[in-house]
Amino acid sequence: MSGILTMILAGGQGTRLSPLTKVRAKPAVPFGGNYRIVDFVLNNFVNSDLLEIFVLTQFKSQSLMKHLSRSWQVTGLTNRFIDPMPAQMQTGNHWYQGTADAIFQNVNLIEDLDPQLVCVFGGDHIYKMDIRQMIEFHRDNGAMLTMAAIPVHVSQSNQFGVIEVDASGKMIGFEEKPKSNPKTIPGNPDYVLASMGNYVFDAKTLVASLKEDALNPKSQHDFGHDIIPDLVKQGVVYVYDFSTNIIRDEPENSRGYWRDVGTIDSFYEANMDLISVTPPFDLYNKHWPLRSYHPPAPPAKFVHDDMNRTGQAIRSMVSSGCIISGSIVYNSVLGYNTHVHSHSYIDSSYLMGDCSIGRGCRIRRAIIDHGAVIAPGTIIGEDVLEDKRRFHVSEGGIVVIPKQARIGFD
Numbered sequence: 525m526s527g528i529l530t531m532i533l534a535g536g537q538g539t540r541l542s543p544l545t546k547v548r549a550k551p552a553v554p555f556g557g558n559y560r561i562v563d564f565v566l567n568n569f570v571n572s573d574l575l576e577i578f579v580l581t582q583f584k585s586q587s588l589m590k591h592l593s594r595s596w597q598v599t600g601l602t603n604r605f606i607d608p609m610p611a612q613m614q615t616g617n618h619w620y621q622g623t624a625d626a627i628f629q630n631v632n633l634i635e636d637l638d639p640q641l642v643c644v645f646g647g648d649h650i651y652k653m654d655i656r657q658m659i660e661f662h663r664d665n666g667a668m669l670t671m672a673a674i675p676v677h678v679s680q681s682n683q684f685g686v687i688e689v690d691a692s693g694k695m696i697g698f699e700e701k702p703k704s705n706p707k708t709i710p711g712n713p714d715y716v717l718a719s720m721g722n723y724v725f726d727a728k729t730l731v732a733s734l735k736e737d738a739l740n741p742k743s744q745h746d747f748g749h750d751i752i753p754d755l756v757k758q759g760v761v762y763v764y765d766f767s768t769n770i771i772r773d774e775p776e777n778s779r780g781y782w783r784d785v786g787t788i789d790s791f792y793e794a795n796m797d798l799i800s801v802t803p804p805f806d807l808y809n810k811h812w813p814l815r816s817y818h819p820p821a822p823p824a825k826f827v828h829d830d831m832n833r834t835g836q837a838i839r840s841m842v843s844s845g846c847i848i849s850g851s852i853v854y855n856s857v858l859g860y861n862t863h864v865h866s867h868s869y870i871d872s873s874y875l876m877g878d879c880s881i882g883r884g885c886r887i888r889r890a891i892i893d894h895g896a897v898i899a900p901g902t903i904i905g906e907d908v909l910e911d912k913r914r915f916h917v918s919e920g921g922i923v924v925i926p927k928q929a930r931i932g933f934d
Contacts, residue, residue, distance in 0.1 A: 525656065526603070528576065529639040529727070530569055533626055534562055534647035535582025535611065540787045543916050543926045544893060549581065551647040552588035553791070554876040554894060556798050556807065557843040557859045559816045560591050561785065562647045566606065567814050569643075572655040575604040578633055579647065580626055582611045595817035609633070622745035623721075628734040634727060642730050644723045644747070650794050650805065651782040652812055654771055658764045659724055668729040668760035669752065671695065673717035674782050675767050681706035684718035685748060687763050695761040698752065717763060720782060723747065724764075729755070772811040781805050788918035792891060795857050795874045799839055821845030821860050833866055843877065851881075859894070873905075882932070890923040898925075899932030 538550025545553065551562035562579070569577055575598060581588055589608050596606040609630060611620060620626040627634075627644060634642060641662070643655065653672075662670035673687050681702055688697035688707035697707060698719075706716045733751050737743050743750045755761050767780035781804050785791040797804050807814060821844040826835035828850035837853040843860045850866030859877025864870060868885040876894045881887065885898055888905030892898070905911065905923050916924040925931060 525573055525659070527640040528574055528643065528659065529634060529637055529641070530574055530577040530643040530645065531627055531630070531633075532562070532565055532577060532579045532645055532647045533623060534579050534588060535585070535620060535626060536648065537583045538648070538786070541785070541791060543924055544788070544791070544891070545584070547584065547927055548587035549584050550786075552585075552591055554859055555650065555785070555791075556795060557841050557857045557877075558818065559814065560588075560595075561650070562588065562591070563595070563814065563816045564650050564652070565645055565647050566596060567812075568651075568653045568655055569645075570606075570815065571812055572653075574643070574655060575606070576637070576639070577606045578609045578630065579606065580609050580611075580620075580630060582620055582626075585610060591817060595815065622749075623747045624734060624737055624743075624751050625745035627730070628738050628745070631731060631734055634731055639727050642725045642727045644725065644730075646721045648786070649720070649782060649784055651766075652771055652774065652778070652805075653722075653766065653769050657769055658722075661764045662724045662762065665693070665762045667724075667762040668726045668758070669755050670724045670762045670764050671752070672720040672722040672764050672766050674720055674780060675709060675712070675715040675765065676718045678706060678708060678714055678716055681716045681718075684716075687717040687719055689717060689763050693762050693765075694759065695752075695756050695763050698748070698756070700748075717765070719748065720766060721748075729760070771809070773809055774812065775802065775806055777802060777804055778806050788891070788916075788922055788924060789920035792874065792889075792918070792920070792922045795891075796855075796872065799841055799855060799857060801839075818844070819860055824848070828866065865900070871905075889921060890925065892925040893927040893929070895928040896925045897930045897933075899930075902932035904931075 534551040538545035553561050555561050592608045598604050685700045686706045691710045709715050783794040785794050824842045824846040826848045828835050833850040835848040840853050840856045842858045845861035846858050847863045851864045851868040853870045855872045856870050857874045862875050862879040864881045865883040871888045873890040875892045878895045880897045882900030884901045886903045890905050911917050911923050
């Protein structure tokens, strides 16, 4: 589709996802064995035939930039690109001051390309979306701005920014994490519309709003706090219900799946979603391929078939290059080139890749970051007090082992 520019916001610090974000930006965190978080929004645009994309980076961007250069090169096609755009400080000697300021500091890119529409999407959620359907909704309503929203049960409304709409889908109000009496969906009093942080703007409206906002010394330079409320007053903002988005051959239980993986617990749960018998997020739809960087690695290998020493993986996903050597992997996700040595037991865990698990280890409900080495006989996830003394443990009890850590050798 021509005349549509996309800007992916991928520069946040992701502090709630620490220690996974200690050395990388949140969109660069490995997910699901084969992917990075940013891959899912990029696949949404590529599969929607929208290929004029800037990815705006900022904090700890080296890992993200490397991944984009390996995975998302578009060459030889006129006016088609996926370009990372580091913070340029075009408008002053400061980092991005908010989501709106991130776009304003790159407003020259919009003016140079002169698109009709600009899509501004976050780069840190797990979901599938045919964005053409949202654009069609935007055009059909003659909107200046269309926001994507997902229906959530009213009991969860205090966790989200809640959008108020009229019967036509026009936005008439917004409340951040309401404590009581949230505005429900017209005709559906059990649900509210939660903002997904994804926007389709009329390009001229966006540029004018950003320039006006930049001159306001009292502004937080944030879309949700500043830009959108001003446009709502003009009556030109509509809300697209993400649950109506349809992808060919997608299982019914996958419709409306969207996960904010901003905390260790939500990130862990989203990875565990992938390995259920009928996963709510389906990686296997051939009509919606999920691209990423795939290192040159051989197929996974399972070795030894002796008494009490059989290499096996049950209800798990095991990536290329892995060797399961006389050990059991259960209900887990293993990233590339992970070696689990004999007599070890991995349960309900995510090993990001290039990990080495020594003989006789027991690991439960853990996230083990890239390149970690676990000494023989190490036990993780069975003694909460001991885990908290040695490691980072989330509110939900998930143990996190940092990138390239060496555990149990002291």
